[in-house]
Amino acid sequence: MESTSFSFPTNVVVGPGVIGKINETLISIGIHRPMVVTDAGLLATDSFKKLTAALLPGELNRDWYLYSDVQPNPTEANTRGAAELAIAKGCDGIIGFGGGSALDAAKVCRILIKKPQLKLIDYDWEADWSGVLPFIAVPTTAGTGSEVGRSGVVTPEGVKSKGMYFHPELLAKYVFLDAELTTGLPPVLTAATGLDALTHCIESFTSPVFQPLCDGIALEGISLIVRALPAAITDGTNIGARSHMLVAAAMGGVAFQKDLGATHSLAHPLSAICGVHHGTANAICLPYVMRFNSRKKPGVYRRIGIACGLDVVSSSNADADEQVIHFIEDFIKQCGMPLSLEDVGVEEHHIEALADQAWLDPCHQTNPVPVTREDLKELFLKAL
Numbered sequence: 001m002e003s004t005s006f007s008f009p010t011n012v013v014v015g016p017g018v019i020g021k022i023n024e025t026l027i028s029i030g031i032h033r034p035m036v037v038t039d040a041g042l043l044a045t046d047s048f049k050k051l052t053a054a055l056l057p058g059e060l061n062r063d064w065y066l067y068s069d070v071q072p073n074p075t076e077a078n079t080r081g082a083a084e085l086a087i088a089k090g091c092d093g094i095i096g097f098g099g100g101s102a103l104d105a106a107k108v109c110r111i112l113i114k115k116p117q118l119k120l121i122d123y124d125w126e127a128d129w130s131g132v133l134p135f136i137a138v139p140t141t142a143g144t145g146s147e148v149g150r151s152g153v154v155t156p157e158g159v160k161s162k163g164m165y166f167h168p169e170l171l172a173k174y175v176f177l178d179a180e181l182t183t184g185l186p187p188v189l190t191a192a193t194g195l196d197a198l199t200h201c202i203e204s205f206t207s208p209v210f211q212p213l214c215d216g217i218a219l220e221g222i223s224l225i226v227r228a229l230p231a232a233i234t235d236g237t238n239i240g241a242r243s244h245m246l247v248a249a250a251m252g253g254v255a256f257q258k259d260l261g262a263t264h265s266l267a268h269p270l271s272a273i274c275g276v277h278h279g280t281a282n283a284i285c286l287p288y289v290m291r292f293n294s295r296k297k298p299g300v301y302r303r304i305g306i307a308c309g310l311d312v313v314s315s316s317n318a319d320a321d322e323q324v325i326h327f328i329e330d331f332i333k334q335c336g337m338p339l340s341l342e343d344v345g346v347e348e349h350h351i352e353a354l355a356d357q358a359w360l361d362p363c364h365q366t367n368p369v370p371v372t373r374e375d376l377k378e379l380f381l382k383a384l
Helices: 018-028 046-054 076-089 100-114 187-206 212-234 239-258 262-274 278-296 302-307 317-334 348-360 362-366 373-383
Strands: 011-014 034-037 065-067 093-098 135-139 151-154 163-166 174-177
Touching (some): 018 046, 034 076, 034 100, 100 151, 187 262, 262 348, 348 373
Parallel strands (some): 135 174
16 A cells, blocks of 8 residues: 555534634634635625624724625636735735635635735645635535635636646635525525535545545545435525535535546536536536446445445445436435536537546546546536
8 A cells, every 4th residue: 555644634613603703713813804705696695794793893903804706616817806905905814705616716815815926827836835824714505615625726817727726725724614604595506515515525435545534524424415415405494404514515525635536527617618507517417427437347336325325235236336326316306406418508519628628627537447538528428
């Protein structure tokens, strides 16, 4: 066995109403002029009102600032805008508030605060990134796991494909998982983000990289999601289900430090080229990739089936895989997701460009079986 290393350093605060503890946390890590990075759509929500109430200075006699121009699938331009505001206001910490886009922009803007002249396309993860501003993550969706990740996905200026900016220094100092901040999430976004988390857990578990801690976390994340996600979709005020989904999404984010698979290589260009929500793209593509993998590596999904509550212990490898894939297909349908790429506006003339970007995406390099560009193209065509 080759040498490896494990690290799970993030402080996570979990529970309904824990956002009320954010001020004392900021003080404890020396943040006195924080900037909140979010998207404009959240400003009118009850969740944002709870955050602003928690940040009221009171006797603390300090200021906080707001940057709300993050767009879905964030770009270098709006990430740089956040950095420029933070520099202008002398901010000493960043709070990411929202879904994966806001959290990624909040993480990556700290790179541009440290090196304002840097173009993201020239980013060097091996450079010295110590001293980036401390980061607090407050997710309002349960899906991306970005709150516990050490990377951010932003589209750099001048290119159409997404860039991934990785460094351990990008990790959050604290994460607040407060289910009360997610109760206003519509059913369709609850489903899409939840299935994103499910895909993270499935793909990280089946990645051939040796990381047994991540394997255990991924399997428990799957177990939580298959029980909690339908309840969270049906009743958005179900605090128990919402809490379990927040924890499961963070578990998926921890697990995929082990890496992901071909589903994500398909999903990333679907967002960049066709504007498909990342979780929706994963949900559509996942069963096709699972079937492709199971034909080349029978039995790869047996333990995922056990985590889902299926009786596949004594089944043949092929039968176990088929039962799991049928379960996942039915689960995605139960969540109300589109069933094909055509349903979300993808057309056949997109396929070549999608396949080109999918092949360049690194996630498929840790798929449980090797894939070629033609394999990825064929998967897009089957999902169409």
